[in-house]
Amino acid sequence: QKEVEQNSGPLSVPEGAIASLNCTYSDRGSQSFFWYRQYSGKSPELIMSIYSNGDKEDGRFTAQLNKASQYVSLLIRDSQPSDSATYLCAVNDDAGNMLTFGGGTRLMVKP
Amino acid sequence: NAGVTQTPKFQVLKTGQSMTLQCAQDMNHNSMYWYRQDPGMGLRLIYYSASEGTTDKGEVPNGYNVSRLNKREFSLRLESAAPSQTSVYFCASSEGWQVAYGYTFGSGTRLTVV
Numbered sequence: 288q289k290e291v292e293q294n295s296g297p298l299s300v301p302e303g304a305i306a307s308l309n310c311t312y313s314d315r316g317s318q319s320f321f322w323y324r325q326y327s328g329k330s331p332e333l334i335m336s337i338y339s340n341g342d343k344e345d346g347r348f349t350a351q352l353n354k355a356s357q358y359v360s361l362l363i364r365d366s367q368p369s370d371s372a373t374y375l376c377a378v379n380d381d382a383g384n385m386l387t388f389g390g391g392t393r394l395m396v397k398p
Numbered sequence: 399n400a401g402v403t404q405t406p407k408f409q410v411l412k413t414g415q416s417m418t419l420q421c422a423q424d425m426n427h428n429s430m431y432w433y434r435q436d437p438g439m440g441l442r443l444i445y446y447s448a449s450e451g452t453t454d455k456g457e458v459p460n461g462y463n464v465s466r467l468n469k470r471e472f473s474l475r476l477e478s479a480a481p482s483q484t485s486v487y488f489c490a491s492s493e494g495w496q497v498a499y500g501y502t503f504g505s506g507t508r509l510t511v512v
Contacts (some may be wrong), residue, residue, distance in 0.1 A: 385443060
């Protein structure tokens with residue numbers, strides 16, 4: 288069974304710090320990787336996608352992918368209290384037709 | 399610009415009752431999905447429809463049926479609700495067969511079965 292693993296947290300960081308969220312996946316055939324943010328009681332919102340090994344930056348967010356080690360990470364620089372949410376890692380299957388989600392990491396940014 | 403619309407937003411059912419969750423998207427997406435989300439379990443795929451006229455089982459299909467009514471609409475039916483189906487249900491859509499661009503989610507349906 289394909290698996291996507293995340294530490295459930297909570298991960299607590301002070302305002303202005305870097306938050307580092309990690310995810311490992313089991314399917315070596317996966318090609319597309321996503322990070323979603325989910326506020327309490329809301330639906331998941333796509334914040335980053337990455338397809339190639341290395342780093343991809345978008346504003347305060349950086350996604351990192353290492354296919355050889357089968358992990359993907361999300362860095363949030365200058366963390367703000369508004370970043371407090373659950374972050375879901377998602378990986379496509381090798382046929383490319385659906386996403387498998389990790390259980391999510393709850394991030395708390397303290398003022 | 400509605401995106402993905404789910405109805406109802408909240409529902410309470412008695413054990414054994416049936417209901418249909420509705421989902422519609424206005425983005426001309428080909429693929430649509432139904433997930434459930436339970437505390438500590440993440441999002442689990444119930445059924446998906448890669449294109450109009452096709453449906454396939456996901457990870458947790460038991461107790462559910464789906465209908466891809468047309469390209470816009472994908473409904474989820476609970477024939478005989480059970481307390482284990484208490485969950486938050488999300489509908490999602492993606493641009494194509496290859497989910498290279500991720501999903502767009504609806505706002506969810508909170509279902510309680512008593």
